[in-house]
Amino acid sequence: EARRWLNSILIGMVQYDNDGEMDPDSLIPLIDGGTEGFRGQARLIIPKITACFECSLESFPPQKMFPLCTIAETPRMPEHCIAYAMMIEWEKEFPSKKLDKDSPDDMQWVYLKALERANIYGIEGVTYFKTMGVVKNIIPAVASTNAIISAACVNEAFKLITFASQSVNNYYMYMGKEGCYSHTFEYQKNDSCLVCGEDSKVIPIQLSRTLCLKELISNLAEDKKYQLKKPSIVGENKSLYMQAPPALEKSLRHNLEEKLSNLVIDGEVLIVTDPMLSNMSLSIQVNFDSKKP
Amino acid sequence: RESVAGAMSLFVRSEHEQKYDRQTRIWGAHGQEAIETAHICVLGAGPTASETLKNLVLPNVGEFTLVDEKVVAHRDLGNNFFVDQDGLGKPRAQVVADLLLEMNDSVKGHAVQRSPKDVIEKDLAFFDKFTAVIAAQLDQPATLKLAAYLWDKNIPLITLNVNGLIGVARLAVPELEIVETHYENDRADLRVHPKQLALFPELRAYCDQFDLKTMDTLERSHVPYVALLVIAMDKWLAEHNGQVPCTYDDKMKFKESISKTIAGEFVEQENFSEAVKFAYRAYSLPEIAPEVEAVFADPKCANLRKDSSNFWLLAAAVKAFMDDPSQGAGFLPVLADVPDMASKTEHFLKLQSIFAAKAREHRDLIREHVERLCKQVGKPGHSVSDRELDYFVKNVRGIKAVHGRSLADEYDAKTFDADEANELLEEWEEPSEDLRPKDVHWYFAMRAAAEFKIQHGRAPGDCDKDKVDSDAAELIKIQQRLFDDNRIRTKVIPECLAELTRYGESEIHNVAAVVGGIGAQVALKIILRQFVPLDCTLVHNAILGRQKMMRF
Numbered sequence: 001e002a003r004r005w006l007n008s009i010l011i012g013m014v015q016y017d018n019d020g021e022m023d024p025d026s027l028i029p030l031i032d033g034g035t036e037g038f039r040g041q042a043r044l045i046i047p048k049i050t051a052c053f054e055c056s057l058e059s060f061p062p063q064k065m066f067p068l069c070t071i072a073e074t075p076r077m078p079e080h081c082i083a084y085a086m087m088i089e090w091e092k093e094f095p096s097k098k099l100d101k102d103s104p105d106d107m108q109w110v111y112l113k114a115l116e117r118a119n120i121y122g123i124e125g126v127t128y129f130k131t132m133g134v135v136k137n138i139i140p141a142v143a144s145t146n147a148i149i150s151a152a153c154v155n156e157a158f159k160l161i162t163f164a165s166q167s168v169n170n171y172y173m174y175m176g177k178e179g180c181y182s183h184t185f186e187y188q189k190n191d192s193c194l195v196c197g198e199d200s201k202v203i204p205i206q207l208s209r210t211l212c213l214k215e216l217i218s219n220l221a222e223d224k225k226y227q228l229k230k231p232s233i234v235g236e237n238k239s240l241y242m243q244a245p246p247a248l249e250k251s252l253r254h255n256l257e258e259k260l261s262n263l264v265i266d267g268e269v270l271i272v273t274d275p276m277l278s279n280m281s282l283s284i285q286v287n288f289d290s291k292k293p
Numbered sequence: 294r295e296s297v298a299g300a301m302s303l304f305v306r307s308e309h310e311q312k313y314d315r316q317t318r319i320w321g322a323h324g325q326e327a328i329e330t331a332h333i334c335v336l337g338a339g340p341t342a343s344e345t346l347k348n349l350v351l352p353n354v355g356e357f358t359l360v361d362e363k364v365v366a367h368r369d370l371g372n373n374f375f376v377d378q379d380g381l382g383k384p385r386a387q388v389v390a391d392l393l394l395e396m397n398d399s400v401k402g403h404a405v406q407r408s409p410k411d412v413i414e415k416d417l418a419f420f421d422k423f424t425a426v427i428a429a430q431l432d433q434p435a436t437l438k439l440a441a442y443l444w445d446k447n448i449p450l451i452t453l454n455v456n457g458l459i460g461v462a463r464l465a466v467p468e469l470e471i472v473e474t475h476y477e478n479d480r481a482d483l484r485v486h487p488k489q490l491a492l493f494p495e496l497r498a499y500c501d502q503f504d505l506k507t508m509d510t511l512e513r514s515h516v517p518y519v520a521l522l523v524i525a526m527d528k529w530l531a532e533h534n535g536q537v538p539c540t541y542d543d544k545m546k547f548k549e550s551i552s553k554t555i556a557g558e559f560v561e562q563e564n565f566s567e568a569v570k571f572a573y574r575a576y577s578l579p580e581i582a583p584e585v586e587a588v589f590a591d592p593k594c595a596n597l598r599k600d601s602s603n604f605w606l607l608a609a610a611v612k613a614f615m616d617d618p619s620q621g622a623g624f625l626p627v628l629a630d631v632p633d634m635a636s637k638t639e640h641f642l643k644l645q646s647i648f649a650a651k652a653r654e655h656r657d658l659i660r661e662h663v664e665r666l667c668k669q670v671g672k673p674g675h676s677v678s679d680r681e682l683d684y685f686v687k688n689v690r691g692i693k694a695v696h697g698r699s700l701a702d703e704y705d706a707k708t709f710d711a712d713e714a715n716e717l718l719e720e721w722e723e724p725s726e727d728l729r730p731k732d733v734h735w736y737f738a739m740r741a742a743a744e745f746k747i748q749h750g751r752a753p754g755d756c757d758k759d760k761v762d763s764d765a766a767e768l769i770k771i772q773q774r775l776f777d778d779n780r781i782r783t784k785v786i787p788e789c790l791a792e793l794t795r796y797g798e799s800e801i802h803n804v805a806a807v808v809g810g811i812g813a814q815v816a817l818k819i820i821l822r823q824f825v826p827l828d829c830t831l832v833h834n835a836i837l838g839r840q841k842m843m844r845f
Contacts, residue, residue: 037319038814038824042838067563074515076641077633121638133318141315143351144814147344151806155835158803165458168838176814177475178825180462184839 001229001276003032007045007053008195008278014047022048029160033153037140038176040149042168043187044156048196050170054276055190055197058224078118078125082134085113101136110135148174194226195280202269202283207260209288213241214256220272226282228274235264261288316352324821325353331424331820332356336409338363338385340802341455342429343375343393344809349816350393356401357393358423361386362408372802410435417442425449425816430800433743440465440700449819452700453812456742456752457796459735460808460833464815464826469695470604472684473823474584476691481632482579482625483571485522487530487537489578492622495647500524515637517644518568522575525551525568538576548572563635581625584693589615591694599671606677607685608692610662614655626655626686656686698829703845710845711780717843718783730789732832732841737781738793739832741772752798753790765794792836804835 007030015026030045032053045052070076071083090099090110100106111131118126132138152172159165171187174180191199207216213233220228233240240263241255242248255263264270264286272282310317317325331354335342338361346357365380365388373389380388386404394402405412409428412419413435420426426443428436428450436452443450449466484493500523503516529538529547538547551568588594593601594608615621629652631645663677685692702708717733730738745753745768753764768790776783811831818824830843 044838070635074636074638074641076636076638122642123638132314138315138318140318142319142814142817143316144348144810144817147348147810147813148807151803151810152838155803155807156838158801165836172838174840176824177477179842180811180814180827180831180840181842182840184837 003053004057004276005278006030008276008280010045011047011052011196012278012280031153031156033149035141035145035149037142038145040145040174040176041172042149042152042156042174043171044168045170049189051187051189052193052196054195055193056187057227062224075117075121075123078114078123078127078130079134081118081121081123081126082110082114082131084117085110086135089113089117099135107132107135145174145176148176194277194282202285204285204287206287206289209259209261211260212256213258213260213263216260217241217256228272228276228282231272231274234271234273236268236270240264240270260286313353320821320823324823327821328817329353329355332358332422333816333820334358334360334420334423334426335429336360336412336427336431337429338389339369339430339800340373340805341453341460341800341809341812342427343373343389344802344806345427345429345453345812345816346389346393346809347375347396348810348813350397350400350402352817353397353399354820356403357390358403358405359386359390360405360407360409360412361389362406362411372800372805374802413439413442420448421446423448425451425819427451427453427812427816429453429812430455432746434747437700437704444699444701449816450700451812451815453808454739454743455800455805455808456739456793456798457801458804458835459739459793459796460804460811460835461736461739462808462811462815462827462831462833463700464697464819464829465700466695466697466819466826467699469697469819469822469826470602471693471695471822471825472604472688472691474688474691474693474825475823476582480579480582480690481574481630482628482690483519483574483631484624484627485519485526485575486578487526487575489624490523492624493627493651495651497523499644499647514562514564514635515640516564517634517636517640518564518571519634519644521551521564521568522572525572526575544572544576547576567634579624582690585625585690588692588694593694597666597670601670601672603677603681604685604692604694606663606666606672607659607682609666610659611686611689613662613666614659620658621655625689626659627651628687628690629653630687652686656682659686693825695826695828698844706778706780709779713843713845714779715782717841718781729837730786732834732839733843734783734786734789735793735834736830736832736843737772737775738768738789741768741775741790742793742798744771744775754794754797756797761794761797765791768794804833807833807835 010028010030013026013028015023017023027047027049030047030053031042032045033042034040044050066080066083071080072088075081075084086099099110107128111126111128114131115126118124156168159167168184169186172182172184174182189196191197192201217231217233220226220231230243232242232244239248239252241252266288267285269283269285272284313325333349333354333356335346335357338359342359342361346359349357361384363385364382365376365385367381369376369385370378370381375389375392376385377388377392384404384406386406390402390404394400409431417439420439420443426439426448428439431439431452440450440452444465444467447467449464449469452463452465454461484490484496490497500520503520503524505513505516505524508516525547526537529550530536538544548569551572552565588608589612591608593605594612597605597609611626614626615623627648629645629649631641631648634641636644660682663682664674667674667676714733718731720731722731742753745764748771753768754761756764765787769785769787772785772790775781776785811833815827818826827842828844830845831840832843833840
C-alpha cells in the first residue's frame with residue numbers, strides 16, 4: 001500500500017504546459033526494490049513514460065490464507081492450530097486487546113494455546129519458531145540478496161543523476177536459489193491503468209437492484225483490478241459516501257446501508273476516489289439489472 | 294506451574310537464535326551451523342572484496358582471512374565503506390577487517406598484509422585450510438595459477454572482477470555434492486498410481502475404508518483426495534479392461550468421472566476440486582528429476598571405493614533399494630511428508646501415519662544397503678550416521694552432483710566452448726538492436742582487457758587522457774585476436790571496447806556492491822551445501838541493469 005500511495009503521488013505531480021506537453025522537470029523517477037529470501041526485484045518507474053506500480057497491480061499473488069472452516073473445525077497442520085489460537089482464541093480471551101506480535105508474553109500465550117489445540121487433535125509440529133513465523137508472517141531475509149537489490153537500485157539512481165549511462169528498461173528480477181538467474185524486461189505500460197493510463201474511460205458495471213452501497217465499496221476493495229481500500233463515491237449531483245472529513249463521513253454513513261438503486265439512477269456515472277489513486281479517479285457507469293428479484 | 298516452566302524453557306530463545314532468525318528460516322539450523330564453522334579467504338581489500346566479506350560477516354561466518362598489500366589511500370575513501378579517515382596510510386587489510394568485525398564481533402577475522410600475487414607465487418599451501426577462496430580484482434596470471442592449485446585440492450574458488458559498469462563473477466569447483474537443493478516444483482509422490490498402490494497395501498486398505506455411496510454430504514467432503522483418486526481409478530480400471538488412462542481424451546474423461554460419476558452433485562467440495570486438480574497423480578507415474586537420475590548414473594555411484602564420500606555411498610544404497618523389485622521396484626523411497634489436503638483431521642493424521650510408517654520401513658531397508666556396501670568396500674561399520682541417512686533419504690528427490698568447469702579449460706582456446714559462445718552471440722534479443730553489445734560481448738571485452746594488462750602492465754584506459762584512444766584501438770586488436778584464437782564468429786564491436794577503456798578498471802561502489810552480493814551468495818551456497826550454485830560465470834551489466842549466466 002505504501003508503494004501504491006507513493007506511486008500515485010509522483011504520477012499526480014506530473015505537469016503539462018499549455019501545449020499539452022509534459023514538463024520534464026515535473027517527472028520524478030521512482031526506483032523500487034524488494035527482496036524475499038533469494039528473490040528480489042528492482043524497477044525503474046518514470047511517471048507517465050514507463051509502466052507505473054499500479055499497472056502491475058493485478059499480477060501480485062494474493063496472500064496465502066487458511067480457510068476458516070479448516071482452522072475452526074478440521075485442523076490438520078500445526079499452522080492451522082496457530083492460526084486458531086491467534087485469530088479465534090485470542091479474540092475470545094482478550095476481546096478489547098490487540099495481539100502485540102512483538103511482545104514475548106503475547107507470543108508465548110499464542111504458542112501455548114496452539115500447542116494445547118494441537119495436542120487435542122493429535123497434530124505434531126507446533127513450535128515457538130513456527131508460531132512466530134505464522135503470526136508475524138516473517139519474510140525470510142538474506143544479507144546478500146538485499147545487497148544485490150539495493151545496489152541495483154542505487155546504480156539506477158547513480159546513472160540518472162550523472163547521465164553516466166543508460167537506464168534499466170525497466171524491471172529487473174533476480175532469483176538466486178538455483179544459480180544466479182535473472183530476467184530484465186520492459187514491463188508494459190497499461191493504457192487503462194487508473195493512475196497513469198491515458199485512456200480516461202468510463203467503465204460500465206452491471207449491478208443488482210438489491211445491492212447496497214457498502215457492498216459496492218467492498219467489491220471495489222476485493223477486485224484485483226482496483227483494490228481500493230478507502231474509496232469515496234460521488235454521484236452526478238450528490239456525494240454518496242466520503243471517507244473524510246469526519247463530520248461529512250458521519251452525515252453520509254447512513255447511505256452505506258441503502259440500496260444503490262435508491263441512491264442513483266440507471267446509467268448514472270459515479271466518480272470514485274481513493275488515497276491509492278492520489279488525484280486521479282475511477283469513473284463507473286452503473287447499469288441495474290432489469291429483472292426484478 | 295512446573296509444566297509451564299518446563300514449557301517456557303522450550304521457547305525462551307537465545308539471543309543468537311533471534312539474531313539469525315530470518316536467515317535460519319531459509320537454510321535451517323544445520324545450515325547456520327555450517328556457516329559458523331566455515332573459514333573463508335578473501336584476496337584484495339577494495340570495495341568488491343569488502344562488500345563480499347560484509348555479506349558473509351553479517352550472517353555470522355565463522356572465520357575470515359583477508360589478504361591485501363596496500364595501505365589506505367584517499368581514493369579508497371570514495372568507494373569503500375570499510376575504510377575511514379583514521380585509516381589513511383594504514384594497512385588496508387587491517388583497517389577493513391577491523392571495520393567489518395564491528396558489524397559482528399562473533400566472527401573471527403585475520404588481516405594479512407601481503408600481496409595476493411606474492412602468496413600465490415611463493416606460498417600456495419597457505420590456501421589449504423580454507424573452506425573457499427574469493428579473489429577480488431585479481432589479475433589473470435595470478436588467477437590462473439591459483440585456480441590450478443585449488444582445482445587439484447577441490448577447494449572452491451570464486452573470482453570477482455569489476456571494471457566500471459561491468460562485473461564478472463566465476464565459480465570454479467571440480468565436484469560439489471548437494472543434498473538439499475530446495476527445488477521449487479512439486480515433487481510430491483503420493484503413490485496413488487495403480488503400479489505404486491500395488492506395492493503399498495496399507496494405503497490400499499486405508500482407501501478401501503471409504504464407501505462414498507453410504508456417506509452423507511458432510512462425510513463425503515471429509516474424504517482426502519488421495520482416496521477419491523483411488524476410488525475413481527478402481528472404477529475406471531474395471532470399466533476399461535485394466536487400462537490406466539493414457540491418451541489426452543481418456544485423461545479428460547477420467548477427470549470428469551471424478552466429479553460427475555462419484556460426486557454426483559457434490560462438485561463444489563474442496564476435496565473433489567483437489568482430486569480433479571491432482572488427477573494426474575493417479576494416471577502419471579511421478580518423474581525422477583534429471584539431476585537425480587544423473588547422480589544414480591554417475592560412475593562415482595556405480596564404482597564405490599573405500600574413500601568414497603557418504604553422499605555416493607547413500608546414492609548407491611538408494612539405487613540398490615530402487616533396483617530391488619521387492620523393495621523400491623523402480624520408485625524412490627516414500628516420503629513421510631504429506632502435503633495438506635481438505636479432509637477431516639483424523640483421516641489426514643491417519644494418512645500421515647501410514648506414510649510415516651512406510652517411510653521408516655524404506656529408510657530401514659536403505660540402511661541395510663548402506664551397511665552391506667560399507668562392508669563391500671571396506672569402510673568401517675556405521676560410517677553413515679542416522680542423521681545423515683534421514684537427511685539424504687528425506688531430500689533424495691532433489692539431490693544433485695555438480696561437475697564444475699576449470700579455468701584451465703576455459704582459458705585454453707583448444708578447449709574453450711566456442712559452440713556455446715557462438716550460440717549466445719546468435720541469440721535473438723528483444724528488442725533486437727544489432728549494435729547493442731550482448732552480455733557475452735562484455736565477457737570477451739573483460740578477457741581482452743585482462744590480456745591488455747598482461748601486455749602493458751596496466752588496465753586499458755588507466756592512463757593519461759591523451760592515451761585513452763590508442764588504448765581503445767589496441768584493445769580492439771586484442772579482442773579480434775581473442776575471437777580468432779577461440780573460433781568466435783562475430784564482429785568486434787568497437788563501441789564496446791571503447792566503453793570498457795573509458796572505465797579504466799575503476800571500481801565504483803554500486804557495481805562492486807552487486808558483484809559482492811553475488812560473490813557472497815555463491816560462497817554461502819557452497820558453505821551450506823544447499824541450493825544450486827552458479828554454473829559457472831555471471832556477467833553483470835550495470836548499463837542495462839541485467840545479468841547473464843554462461844559456461845565456457
